[in-house]
Amino acid sequence: MEVQNDITYSIIIPAFNSGETITQLCSEIVTTINSIPASFEIIIVNDGGNVATWEKIQKIYTKIDCKISIIRLSRNYGQHNATLCGIKNASGKVIITIDDDLQVNPSEILKLIEEYTTKLPDVVYGIYKNKKHAAYRNMGSSLVKKMAKLFLDSYGKGSSFRLFTASIAEKIVEHSQSFIYIDELLLWYTDNISFVEVEHHQAKKSRYSFFSLMKMTFNISTNYTAxxxxxxxxxxxxxxxxxxxxxxxxxxxxxxxxxxxxxxxxxxxxxxxxxxxxxxxxxxxxxxxxxxxxxxxxxxxxxxxxxxx
CATH class of the missing domain: 1.10.287 (Helix Hairpins)
Structure with a gap:
């Protein structure tokens, strides 16, 4: 990771089989950030998945009018690992991560930025007012967060929609274990964390099944706790x-x-x-x-x- 003074925000999108949403997502990100205005870059990390998604990402790369990096991983490594890849290739003073499925409208990025510029926290999380996941997904997510609160000394709330400073990002990229859980790593380096409420929209298809959430819970417990x-x-x-x-x-x-x-x-x-x-x-x-x-x-x-x- 090499911070450049001419880039303020690095927006990282871990993508997996998101051909239906990735184009709209990038377009709305450009519109949102240009409304501030501010210098920014978009980093899309294709985390395995189907060929159609990578083809859509390549089309975005050729047409979009902003600084952009696209990365194709050799296989599916998982959302947090793909996000870490994006962080390592970022050059902005502030990192923003957002999912590829439009569950969070890119315009909500402005709320993260406003919270950051007003209070200057190291990390800002967008938390959902009303989750519109399937019941099993809500139950699985709740289990992960409750376990994190009890055994990882965390706040017990958060999401993959987050903003954090480059100084924190530089510490995170030093970690190289095969399983990465970014939210726990953030807690290792700061407790100066803010939360803002954002709107949540129903995704067409969730990245996580109930069993994959259980697997993540197990991996967190064995990798980051005793x-x-x-x-x-x-x-x-x-x-x-x-x-x-x-x-x-x-x-x-x-x-x-x-x-x-x-x-x-x-x-x-x-x-x-x-x-x-x-x-x-x-x-x-x-x-x-x-x-x-x-x-x-x-x-x-x-x-x-x-x-x-």
């Missing part, structure tokens, strides 16, 4: 306590009532303890896998093609 390890500790303490009570119970029956311990009680005890051990090994295996990926330097993304003007 929560699973803590759960193992608590589970071990709890199972030890339960096993101790069972032991006292069967010992009492053996001594005072001369009841044989029996096959069933032994099997139950063995299966219970074995399941705890297997679960614990599974969680530890996930952390070892993350360390293995870091050691092998699994890439955050790989650029297949890049054009800028």
């Amino acid at each position: 929560l699973p390890l803590k759960l193992i500790t608590y589970l071990g303490i709890f199972s030890s306590f339960i096993t101790f009570l069972f032991g006292i119970f069967f010992l009492y029956r053996k001594i005072f009532k001369n009841v044989p311990l029996g096959y069933t009680s032994v099997i139950v005890a063995v299966l219970f303890s074995s399941s705890i051990i297997l679960f614990s090994l599974g969680v530890l295996g996930q952390y070892i896998q993350k360390l293995y990926q870091i050691q092998n330097k699994k890439p955050t993304f790989f650029i297949k093609q890049k054009m800028n003007k």
Whole structure:
């Protein structure tokens, strides 16, 4: 990332199968920023997906009247990784990220800019007054944010529609692990964060399914928290306590009532303890896998093609 004095805003769009919306989105961004006016650039990162989307992006590149960079990744790396790619290639003093599906009207960018110029926070989030996602998506998003609030010491609110300074962006791009969660990285470097309400519109098709949101929740918990390890500790303490009570119970029956311990009680005890051990090994295996990926330097993304003007 190399900041240039002649560019104020870098607007980053991670795109995935968005051929129906990307042209309108870019056109409205140009109209919005020109109304201020201010110097800006648009960076579109095509995160895998179909060929039609990349063809639309190339047409935008040839026709649009502003500074623009388009990047094609070799495969689908995920929204946050694609956004990080855009940040690394940005040169503005202020970074703005916006989704490709027109759930947020580009005119709402002015609210982020107004909040930034008025209060000078390091980060400004656009938060939705009324979400118009499907019920499963709202439930999944709510789970991710609640988990972040409880275990990542975050505000528990935010979105992919955000503005942050180049000084924060320069710190974020230093991270190179294979799984990136930008909102957590922002919290590592600042607590000077503002929020503004924006309108939310229904998308034709969500980028995330319920299962992909659950996968993201799991990845966040194993990459940015020690929560699973803590759960193992608590589970071990709890199972030890339960096993101790069972032991006292069967010992009492053996001594005072001369009841044989029996096959069933032994099997139950063995299966219970074995399941705890297997679960614990599974969680530890996930952390070892993350360390293995870091050691092998699994890439955050790989650029297949890049054009800028």
